[in-house]
Amino acid sequence: MKTEDHATLSEKFNRDEARVDWHDKTLWFIREKRDKAAWQTPDWEQLRDEASQIKNNVLGNLHAYLLLFEKNAQQNGITVHWASTAEEHNRIVHSIIQKHGSKKVVKSKSMLTEECHLNEYLAKQGIDVIDTDLGERIVQLADEPPSHIVLPCIHWKKEEIGELFHQHLGTPKGNADPQFLTAAAREHLREKFMTGRVAITGVNFAVAETGEIVVCTNEGNADLGVQLADVHIACMGIEKIIPQRKHLGIFLRLLTRSATGQPITTYSSHFRSPRPGQSMHIVLVDNGRSERLKSDDFRNALKCIRCGACMNTCPVYRRSGGHSYHYAIAGPIGSILAPGLDMKKHADLPFASTLCGSCSNVCPVKIDIHDQLYKWRQVIVQKGYVKKTKGIGVKAMADILSNSFFYRTAGSVTRWILKYIPGLINNSFNPWYKQREMPRVPERSFKEWYHHRKKNG
Numbered sequence: 001m002k003t004e005d006h007a008t009l010s011e012k013f014n015r016d017e018a019r020v021d022w023h024d025k026t027l028w029f030i031r032e033k034r035d036k037a038a039w040q041t042p043d044w045e046q047l048r049d050e051a052s053q054i055k056n057n058v059l060g061n062l063h064a065y066l067l068l069f070e071k072n073a074q075q076n077g078i079t080v081h082w083a084s085t086a087e088e089h090n091r092i093v094h095s096i097i098q099k100h101g102s103k104k105v106v107k108s109k110s111m112l113t114e115e116c117h118l119n120e121y122l123a124k125q126g127i128d129v130i131d132t133d134l135g136e137r138i139v140q141l142a143d144e145p146p147s148h149i150v151l152p153c154i155h156w157k158k159e160e161i162g163e164l165f166h167q168h169l170g171t172p173k174g175n176a177d178p179q180f181l182t183a184a185a186r187e188h189l190r191e192k193f194m195t196g197r198v199a200i201t202g203v204n205f206a207v208a209e210t211g212e213i214v215v216c217t218n219e220g221n222a223d224l225g226v227q228l229a230d231v232h233i234a235c236m237g238i239e240k241i242i243p244q245r246k247h248l249g250i251f252l253r254l255l256t257r258s259a260t261g262q263p264i265t266t267y268s269s270h271f272r273s274p275r276p277g278q279s280m281h282i283v284l285v286d287n288g289r290s291e292r293l294k295s296d297d298f299r300n301a302l303k304c305i306r307c308g309a310c311m312n313t314c315p316v317y318r319r320s321g322g323h324s325y326h327y328a329i330a331g332p333i334g335s336i337l338a339p340g341l342d343m344k345k346h347a348d349l350p351f352a353s354t355l356c357g358s359c360s361n362v363c364p365v366k367i368d369i370h371d372q373l374y375k376w377r378q379v380i381v382q383k384g385y386v387k388k389t390k391g392i393g394v395k396a397m398a399d400i401l402s403n404s405f406f407y408r409t410a411g412s413v414t415r416w417i418l419k420y421i422p423g424l425i426n427n428s429f430n431p432w433y434k435q436r437e438m439p440r441v442p443e444r445s446f447k448e449w450y451h452h453r454k455k456n457g
């Protein structure tokens with residue numbers, strides 16, 4: 001159920017100006033680290049091209065690659081399940097947990113399970129789910145969803161985390177030392193790992209030719225969870241397939257450099273078969289992806305490897321925060337994925353962009369993100385899912401901008417109003433004014449100034 005739109009939620013985030021500035025700067029710092037890592041990789045653009053082509057091939061032959069992956073995974077002793085919807089995915093995961101009589105699950109980071117709202121579903125069935133990625137555990141303790149796909153608690157300050165740990169883990173009040181807090185989280189999670197009989201992980205890449213999956217983490221939490229559990233459940237969207245193991249060399253080089261500027265994730269773990277005595281399940285989830293595949297305009301979004309680079313660079317995301325997108329995946333990529341699932345509910349998201357194209361420029365698999373945002377706007381307007389006032393405003397603006405007389409007149413009238421009765425425009429009813437200092441109005445238009453200069457030398 002939708003509550004508030006992006007503009008309203010952004011406005012709430014913007015009430016804490018210091019947080020907005022710090023959020024903006026932190027993400028830009030990560031964007032700069034990404035740039036340095038890319039510049040230090042001489043074949044960077046070639047890698048992007050190759051990754052994009054491989055994903056094109058995958059999307060064109062997805063059916064065949066999925067069946068090959070299933071066959072090879074089954075031969076490796078893995079049980080493969082298919083889920084057409086989020087609900088079916090949740091039911092399958094629950095049935096596996098139930099079959100093994102467990103009431104506690106340790107889970108490493110998986111945006112798919114966020115998309116499917118697995119934690120909430122399992123909690124209703126009486127299953128205790130412990131997120132073991134540090135950032136995810138922080139937002140879980142705070143009863144919030146992640147605000148970023150790679151940095152789930154990027155909107156939290158260390159002092160706030162210190163207070164949260166004091167309340168939930170009993171750390172000394174006022175201690176916000178990151179090393180101390182990390183050690184406290186490690187101790188807290190260690191007990192969960194030791195007693196969790198079922199481990200859930202996401203999947204970064206699924207290799208069709210070998211039937212193996214690759215999970216990338218910086219904390220090793222996926223490995224620890226899986227190695228200590230009797231049951232491993234890996235949940236993946238069907239687009240995570242890559243054809244051959246050799247292709248990992250391309251994607252692993254791109255993924256972390258794009259995400260955080262690191263050369264590679266600390267742990268890139270391959271899971272090919274269950275260890276003796278363990279059972280391993282892979283749940284392949286569609287949840288709207290097949291529909292997206294049918295659309296020439298929007299299918300490229302399925303190339304996404306969830307690096308988060310488009311969020312770090314996006315001026316709107318950096319200053320509006322991940323929760324303002326009211327969808328599991330925030331930022332530019334979330335804004336083109338979400339309307340495919342529920343256009344009416346997420347009709348505002350493609351408009352939460354300046355269309356500057358920075359997202360497309362950094363995307364390691366060359367998704368045409370800003371073009372898709374623009375196309376979604378057209379589809380959404382045609383379907384009638386925008387506010388009537390927005391439609392009227394855009395039509396009026398188009399009429400003014402396409403007629404030189406209207407354009408000149410509107411310019412003179414607006415300059416006059418801003419000079420003599422600015423309150424008519426600069427007031428709290430004008431959303432543009434709320435967060436901005438308006439510029440000083442020029443005495444005349446550029447055209448008038450130009451003619452004046454020409455005449456007077």
Ligand code: SF4
Binds near residue numbers: 307362364365366369
């Ligand atoms: S759309 Fe591209 S940049 Fe954004 S998360 Fe996906 S792969 Fe990364």
